[in-house]
Amino acid sequence: MPSLCALLALGFLRLCSGVNFQPQLASVTFATNNPTLTTVALAKPLCIFDSTATLYGPHQVYLYVLVASASTRNASVQDDTKAPLSSTFQQMDGGRTGPYKASAFDLHPCSNLPNLDAVGDVSRVSNILNAYLVRVGANGTCLSDPNFQGVCNPPLSAATEYRFKYVLVNMSTGLVQDQTLWSDPVRTNQLTPYSAIDTWPGRRSGGMIVITSILGSLPFFLLLGFAGAIVLSLVDTGDSDGEATYDSQVTQEATLESLGTSEASYTSVNRGPPLDRAEVYASKLQD
Numbered sequence: 001m002p003s004l005c006a007l008l009a010l011g012f013l014r015l016c017s018g019v020n021f022q023p024q025l026a027s028v029t030f031a032t033n034n035p036t037l038t039t040v041a042l043a044k045p046l047c048i049f050d051s052t053a054t055l056y057g058p059h060q061v062y063l064y065v066l067v068a069s070a071s072t073r074n075a076s077v078q079d080d081t082k083a084p085l086s087s088t089f090q091q092m093d094g095g096r097t098g099p100y101k102a103s104a105f106d107l108h109p110c111s112n113l114p115n116l117d118a119v120g121d122v123s124r125v126s127n128i129l130n131a132y133l134v135r136v137g138a139n140g141t142c143l144s145d146p147n148f149q150g151v152c153n154p155p156l157s158a159a160t161e162y163r164f165k166y167v168l169v170n171m172s173t174g175l176v177q178d179q180t181l182w183s184d185p186v187r188t189n190q191l192t193p194y195s196a197i198d199t200w201p202g203r204r205s206g207g208m209i210v211i212t213s214i215l216g217s218l219p220f221f222l223l224l225g226f227a228g229a230i231v232l233s234l235v236d237t238g239d240s241d242g243e244a245t246y247d248s249q250v251t252q253e254a255t256l257e258s259l260g261t262s263e264a265s266y267t268s269v270n271r272g273p274p275l276d277r278a279e280v281y282a283s284k285l286q287d
Contacts, residue, residue, distance in 0.1 A: 021048050023063075023164040023183040026133045035188045038155035039137040042164060042183075046132070047110035049168045049178050055107070058171040063103040063134055067095040068161035068185040075099060075182065077167050082175045084167055089143070089154050095162065102136050102153045107168065136164065161185040 024043050026034055031041040045061060062084055064077045077085050077099055085101065092100040114124075114131045142152035156162060163185060168178040 021045065021166075021180045023166055023180060025186065030129060030133055035186060037158045037189045037191060039135055040156065040162065040164075040186055040188065041133050041135045044105070044108070044132055044134055045166045045180060046108060046113060048166075048180070049107060050110050055177075059107040059177070060104050060169050060171055061107050062101050062167040062169055063105075063136070064099040064165045064167060065095045065102045065136060065156075066099040066163045066165075066182070068163050070096055070098065077165060077179065078176045084169050084176050089152055094154075094157060099165065101151055103134050104151050105134065136162075156188050158188050159190040161187045 023045070025031075026041040026043050028034070034041045042063075049055065049059070049061070062077070064085075066075055075098070079085065085099070087098060087100045089095075089100050089102070092098045094100075108131055114128045116128070137153065137156040139153045140155055142148045142150075143154050164183040166180045167176055169175070170177045
């Protein structure tokens, strides 16, 4: 198994000794899209609390979250008896009025960390990530589930700065045994067309971006083609109406001319002798 120094050299862990440690963002080796709109992946405090003294009995690590703009006077995570606070997301207005407990996990012994050489094994990736990372804002249903049991870790707010603190709790006494400093402010992403999709644990590939761009422009070209088809159909209809009107006029004129010739012929055929001639014929017959 790689030594702690080797892990530090590879950048897998960002550690320092004692309570001067500040929670850090997870290495890009584990979380390439971090932070997201609603989550922040942090490196667990491995080899921090048990690096200077041997711990006896069961211990857990609590993770507290505080909006960076909140007053530091309300940033304490323990009461007067050194008992850790059980403040929830709802009670602290998502960390705006004080820190809330977002996660609780067992302290993993520094001497028994998962072997990073097995990260290529798909069946073990989830266990390795859980051992090295904690993801703040990972539970999207705990606020709306009335039967939810445990620590609620709801999504964070977009475009908001947060601070984080790890607290070591002795489960035998129920008291705080040690704690880290508050982290530097970490800002979640702002909503944009390409960051709206949470792609944990990896980011989108270049091919996906190209496909998304093509699909996004396709409706424009379809609309342009549809508009062109309408214009062409209107132009064709106008020409057809003109031709039909012209043909109708020519047909009517030809019909009228034909009718005029027929009437003239009919008149000439049926026209009788003049009236004066008829009178002459009648006088001759009488004689």
